Amino acid sequence: ERPPAATQDGPLWSDGSVDPHSNDFWAQSNITLKTREQLTDLTVQLRVAQTGGVSDTGAWRSLPEHDFTLTVAEQDGFLVYTWTLKEGRTVPAGEWVFAGQFDHDRGGRDAGADRYTVTAAAGAERLSVGGGFAAVDDDGDGGGDDS
Structure with missing residues (x-):
């Protein structure tokens, strides 16, 4: 069973998922946002647990890159990605992905x-x-290769 990863607050809805293209050496964590209203402020923070060898290989978002400041830092056993909407910029209603x-x-x-x-x-x-x-890939057997 998938754990409940989606949440909602008024016009804003979110979901966290591990990208299906992730593999044994590399992963991508996707945060999907849907907003029914224009946002005048937005901060998205992704905290990836340091499970061993976790190191940043990049980040992207489906909104314009120049609208956001991105920081990536190691903090308390997590690799932390923080996207912050720049002053004076807005996010239109729609569905957006941060990864x-x-x-x-x-x-x-x-x-x-x-x-x-x-x-x-x-x-x-x-x-x-x-x-x-x-x-x-959560088939309940704790992972492993299905060969």
Whole structure:
């Protein structure tokens, strides 16, 4: 069963998932946001647990790159990606993806300790969503190769 990874706060909805293209050496964590209203403030933070060999290999978002400041830092046993909407920029209503990419020690990586948090503003309304990451290949046998 997939753990509940989607959350909602007013016009803002989010979901965290491990990208299906992840493999035994590399992974991508996807944060999908849907907003029914224009956002005037947005901070997306992805916290990837240091499960061994976790190192940043990049990040992207489906919104314009120049609208955001991105920082990547090691913090308290996590690799932390933070996207912050620049002053005066807005996010239109729609569906948007933020993704962090990283290498890790060989083998299936457990994303169970990974978390994301999103804070936003739509008009005078402050919004906050967040959660964990549902594994794409969660067949209940604890991983391993199905050969």
